Amino acid sequence: MENSRKVAVDVLINVFDRKSYSNITLDKMLNSSKLNAQDRALTTEIVYGTIKYKYTIDKIIDSFLVEGLSSLDSSILNILRISIYQIKYLDKVPNFAVVDEAVELAKKYKSKGASKLVNAVLRNYIRKPDKHSFNRFSSIDAMCSEFSFPKWLVKLFTKQYGEALTKKILKGLNERPCVTVRVNSLKASYDEVFEALQRNGYVVKEGIICPDAIMIIRGQSILKNTLFDEGYFTVQDESAMLVADSMDLCENLNVLDLCSAPGGKTTHIAEIMNNKGSIEAFDIYENKLELIQSNLIRLGINNVKCSIMDAEKYNESLKNSADRVLIDVPCSGLGIIRKKPEIKWNKSNNQLNALVKIQRNILMNASRYVKVGGSILYSTCTLNKDENENNILWFINNNTNFEIEPLYFGKGDNLLYSKEGYVTILPNEYMDGFFICKIKRLK
Structure with missing residues (x-):
């Protein structure tokens, strides 16, 4: 009979070693397994929980190893990870059962010798669960340990939002998404x-x-x-729904969606426009456009044309053509970690910096496509201010014929309204982290 924990280890090896997407890999492996509904639920819990708390789990494992994490085979490391997760964060499985299961898995994946190491680490942790401790004199270390985030990311949020809001953000990013x-x-x-x-x-x-x-x-x-x-x-997440709602849409407009995949915002625009007017949806990959096209058919939408285009490259034929331009630009995704926890471990500061140039190029192209009196809607699913408000302020400072139109979505303790008019949505149990800004062309 197939083992739910073995499936979890296989998924984690793909996610951590091969940079696979957790949701896609997990769905694929569950669908090819013969696990019943209860075991599938346990596998899902273990996979997402282990990815979410990897930082803290790895610190615990490392404290019980003489030669450190780098000395471990990937399969053994991930067996230890899922086991520590179950012992520390779950109460549905007895500790002895977790240890026995881990020992048997280690024998199957590696060797009897490896199973002895797994047994020793887990039993030592059960005896000394508080051995690993963070630097109590460092608030950064404390947050890294409590919420299980890499230090560079905690430092970034703290620098940009302050300690109190950073704790709120980290807690929100660890919530189970509905x-x-x-x-x-x-x-x-x-x-x-x-x-x-x-x-x-x-x-x-x-x-x-x-x-x-x-x-x-x-x-x-x-x-x-x-x-x-x-x-x-x-x-669709409720944060993402607010994008089309912010565009001041009506029937018979000409709308461009420059980064349309996977198409949730494109179809929302069409629905608000009552299937009238013209929407051009662009993306760089044909297979993603095919996904949008299948959703258009399913939803009964016929006013959208899908085309391949790189939003970074200027298209002269679109100059001054659009009443509205949506640019949901490629971003670091730091606002959707609650749904894709591997983002914590697959991103770096250098990757974030590289995205800013791409986003600014797309924003400049959008400014050439929109008509006088029309507007651009800039959105991201990240909380990194360099990708959000700093891009907007850079654009406004260099393009005096545009101004920010203030947005308001009502009261909410996760809504940050800026004096400039853009909105940052903090992640919580119900919504992803998001950034939305509306820019109007004056002349």
């Missing part, structure tokens, strides 16, 4: 979809901010529901 769907107004009303989901056995709740949002509190996979297949809703 599933939220956006009602397709082209096919049904909000109440009709809400009630249909209830009839289908889902426990649902109204969204926090966006009027089209429904939170799925409990129920089977929403993607396996016939309501999804028939296009009554799109799975």
